[in-house]
Amino acid sequence: xxxxxxxxxxxxxxxxxxxxxxxxxxxxxxxxxxxxxxxxxxxxxxxxxxxxxxxxxxxxxxxxxxxxxxxxxxxxxxxxxxxxxxxxxxxxxxxxxxxxxxxxxxxxxxxxxxxxxxxxxxxxxxxxxxxxxxxxxxxxxxxxxxxxxxxxxxxxxxxxxxxxxxxxxxxxxxxxxxxxxxxxxxxxxxxxxxxxxxxxxxxxxxxxxxxxxxxxxxxxxxxxxxxxxxxxxxxxxxxxxxxxxxxxxxxxxxxxxxxxxxxxxxxxxxxxxxxxxxxxxxxxxxxxxxx
Amino acid sequence: xxxxxxxxxxxxxxxxxxxxxxxxxxxxxxxxxxxxxxxxxxxxxxxxxxxxxxxxxxxxxxxxxxxxxxxxxxxxxxxxxxxxxxxxxxxxxxxxxxxxxxxxxxxxxxxxxxxxxxxxxxxxxxxxxxxxxxxxxxxxxxxxxxxxxxxxxxxxxxxxxxxxxxxxxxxxxxxxxxxxxxxxxxxxxxxxxxxxxxxxxxxxxxxxxxxxxxxxxxxxxxxxxxxxxxxxxxxxxxxxxxxxxxxxxxxxxxxxxxxxxxxxxxxxxxxxxxxxxxxxxxxxxxxxxxxxxxxxxxxxxxxxxxxxxxxxxxxxxxxxxxxxxxxxxxxxxxxxxxxxxxxxxxxxxxxxxxxxxxxxxxxxxxxxxxxxxxxxxxxxxxxxxxxxxxxxxxxxxxxxxxxxxxxxxxxxxxxxxxxxxxxxxxxxxxxxxxxxxxxxxxxxxxxxxxxxx
Numbered sequence: 060x061x062x063x064x065x066x067x068x069x070x071x072x073x074x075x076x077x078x079x080x081x082x083x084x085x086x087x088x089x090x091x092x093x094x095x096x097x098x099x100x101x102x103x104x105x106x107x108x109x110x111x112x113x114x115x116x117x118x119x120x121x122x123x124x125x126x127x128x129x130x131x132x133x134x135x136x137x138x139x140x141x142x143x144x145x146x147x148x149x150x151x152x153x154x155x156x157x158x159x160x161x162x163x164x165x166x167x168x169x170x171x172x173x174x175x176x177x178x179x180x181x182x183x184x185x186x187x188x189x190x191x192x193x194x195x196x197x198x199x200x201x202x203x204x205x206x207x208x209x210x211x212x213x214x215x216x217x218x219x220x221x222x223x224x225x226x227x228x229x230x231x232x233x234x235x236x237x238x239x240x241x242x243x244x245x246x247x248x249x250x251x252x253x254x255x256x257x258x259x260x261x262x263x264x265x266x267x268x269x270x271x272x273x274x275x276x277x278x279x280x281x282x283x284x285x286x287x288x289x290x291x292x293x294x295x296x297x298x299x300x301x302x303x304x305x306x307x308x309x310x311x312x313x314x315x316x317x318x319x320x321x322x323x324x325x326x327x328x329x330x331x332x333x334x335x336x337x338x339x340x341x342x343x344x345x346x347x348x349x350x
Numbered sequence: 351x352x353x354x355x356x357x358x359x360x361x362x363x364x365x366x367x368x369x370x371x372x373x374x375x376x377x378x379x380x381x382x383x384x385x386x387x388x389x390x391x392x393x394x395x396x397x398x399x400x401x402x403x404x405x406x407x408x409x410x411x412x413x414x415x416x417x418x419x420x421x422x423x424x425x426x427x428x429x430x431x432x433x434x435x436x437x438x439x440x441x442x443x444x445x446x447x448x449x450x451x452x453x454x455x456x457x458x459x460x461x462x463x464x465x466x467x468x469x470x471x472x473x474x475x476x477x478x479x480x481x482x483x484x485x486x487x488x489x490x491x492x493x494x495x496x497x498x499x500x501x502x503x504x505x506x507x508x509x510x511x512x513x514x515x516x517x518x519x520x521x522x523x524x525x526x527x528x529x530x531x532x533x534x535x536x537x538x539x540x541x542x543x544x545x546x547x548x549x550x551x552x553x554x555x556x557x558x559x560x561x562x563x564x565x566x567x568x569x570x571x572x573x574x575x576x577x578x579x580x581x582x583x584x585x586x587x588x589x590x591x592x593x594x595x596x597x598x599x600x601x602x603x604x605x606x607x608x609x610x611x612x613x614x615x616x617x618x619x620x621x622x623x624x625x626x627x628x629x630x631x632x633x634x635x636x637x638x639x640x641x642x643x644x645x646x647x648x649x650x651x652x653x654x655x656x657x658x659x660x661x662x663x664x665x666x667x668x669x670x671x672x673x674x675x676x677x678x679x680x681x682x683x684x685x686x687x688x689x690x691x692x693x694x695x696x697x698x699x700x701x702x703x704x705x706x707x708x709x710x711x712x713x714x715x716x717x718x719x720x721x722x723x724x725x726x727x728x729x730x731x732x733x734x735x736x737x738x739x740x741x742x743x744x745x746x747x748x749x750x751x752x753x754x755x756x757x758x759x760x761x762x763x764x765x766x767x768x769x770x771x772x773x774x775x776x777x778x779x780x781x782x783x784x785x786x787x788x789x790x791x792x793x794x795x796x797x798x799x800x801x802x803x
Contacts, residue, residue, distance in 0.1 A: 147784030182787045184759060187777075269746075 071314025074133030077169025153313030451768030638662030
């Protein structure tokens with residue numbers, strides 16, 4: 060297949076429980092663009108949409124994308140993906156590409172939380188919460204609904220608190236009742252919000268401590284966009300955390316980089332399935348630059 | 351890379367390469383339930399017995415009593431997908447959902463039998479069900495929840511419950527040589543009291559010659575299963591964990607005719623030996639990773655292991671608590687009770703000397719370290735149970751020391767033995783995929799440390 064544009068691209072698509080993300084990287088692994096959008100019930104439609112949007116954003120066509128890896132909760136519903144890779148592997152790779160020295164990554168998404176131990180860019184251990192939404196973004200959504208606030212305004216409000224209230228309930232629903240009780244007791248909103256963040260963080264840090272938290276710690280996932288959560292995380296961990304410029308896309312970024320690696324491996328192994336000419340050229344260009 | 355068995359063209363390729371010799375052993379247990387039910391219909395008493403590490407099973411069998419094993423029956427409920435109505439019945443009767451899955455399912459069984467079905471076996475009970483017990487034999491071994499569970503069962507049936515005890519020390523001081531005589535004396539007294547109780551309850555005398563004969567058979571069965579376990583260290587692993595779980599009740603409970611069981615285990619030993627000689631794997635895919643399963647399996651989802659086998663995960667060993675250790679030499683003892691006492695005691699105390707040598711306080715940790723070394727494990731599949739402290743509380747310590755001493759990592763998967771509603775196979779498969787990267791990493795680390803796998 061001939062193409063006017065010599066450069067080739069690689070894409071990663073992360074269909075999460077709440078948000079879908081797509082990232083495109085070039086042959087050097089540099090990010091050329093990304094998009095983020097809500098997942099909704101139609102995973103396949105969403106996958107198509109984020110892919111179309113990211114291609115538009117980068118200004119390329121699907122033909123120029125040599126290899127696509129899907130990841131996340133809905134990764135099986137990306138019909139155009141060449142391969143599916145678990146989100147744990149993709150997150151580790153994505154985080155390490157942004158912070159090469161990272162040793163611990165904490166990711167809090169809409170319905171799950173995960174802690175990754177990383178060494179030399181490789182996933183060496185991990186734990187996930189798989190039984191309960193208490194340490195996830197869902198907990199924050201419930202709190203926001205209860206307090207009649209938008210998620211994105213909660214963080215700033217909580218930063219005004221010096222004395223967070225204690226939220227004891229381990230269950231998200233019971234915690235909602237506890238928030239209402241604290242409100243009726245007349246506790247300030249700022250302290251209740253700060254207490255909510257401490258509660259979520261404590262649950263996740265408990266998971267992280269099972270793996271021994273080592274710095275540098277990178278905090279990712281949609282919840283890391285919240286300044287109140289970042290402060291709570293640093294308070295509970297007792298150490299600073301690094302947050303990527305866009306903490307939602309580390310999984311998709313990792314998937315895109317893995318897509319590039321996988322494509323190059325195909326070239327190396329002599330499997331010229333996709334756009335062999337351009338892929339070979341990109342690979343040669345890449346290895347020459349590396350040398 | 352391992353050789354794998356080749357299925358015929360018409361046969362769908364099965365991920366796990368089942369041992370042919372496993373099926374007769376599974377049948378021994380199934381037939382035992384059917385025979386016991388038939389005997390009950392003829393007016394003979396049924397005893398419900400929990401795992402007691404042979405202390406109680408052999409006296410019962412020597413007196414010709416028919417036994418069923420609620421823990422094993424609970425696994426059948428789970429494996430046949432029939433557990434939920436029984437779990438729900440337990441919940442309805444006010445028992446907590448975080449209680450032992452074996453307890454919940456058989457309490458539910460008893461509740462439905464006695465409170466909802468007028469004393470008749472629930473119609474959806476697999477293998478015809480368990481007949482109403484004339485005696486419940488509990489045990490103080492392993493955990494308190496177990497004997498409280500049998501007390502609860504006894505109340506449904508208004509049946510007597512006897513609880514056998516065993517000295518059980520958490521640290522290796524319990525294995526000091528001068529304590530052995532006291533422990534054996536205690537166990538012999540336990541056995542004699544129990545036998546006296548059985549004679550009074552069932553109005554029949556103990557057949558001491560039979561008890562001795564059965565104890566000798568027990569030793570032979572355990573010698574054989576121990577040899578099988580040793581052979582399983584081969585690469586590729588010749589016997590998958592699911593084959594062990596399917597075939598273990600005749601050695602763990604001595605379910606069924608023990609002479610038949612011994613023959614079946616001898617056949618299994620021969621088949622495993624043949625596989626070792628020919629480098630035949632327990633999975634029909636190349637063995638990419640050698641896994642150890644700790645501790646109690648998800649009985650409701652054993653098919654799940656096929657998906658892992660397709661990924662090249664061979665579960666080469668499993669569940670230390672289900673494995674009889676190498677039996678002691680009992681030939682110098684003449685009292686059948688002392689022979690039996692020493693056989694039972696051996697399970698709890700055999701590993702202490704090695705633990706002491708390895709400077710490990712916890713014998714479970716020592717056992718798993720030995721297993722990881724012997725089996726050249728790439729990783730552990732840890733299955734902590736929300737409903738079982740006894741099988742779960744040591745796992746973190748095991749995980750820590752496996753990592754610390756041997757650089758063998760663990761995949762941590764919470765679940766339950768009976769209740770499949772707390773197990774998410776898709777989620778676990780996703781994590782398993784990522785865990786391969788972790789195992790790859792630690793292979794390199796072990797090599798850099800000079801370990802040979």
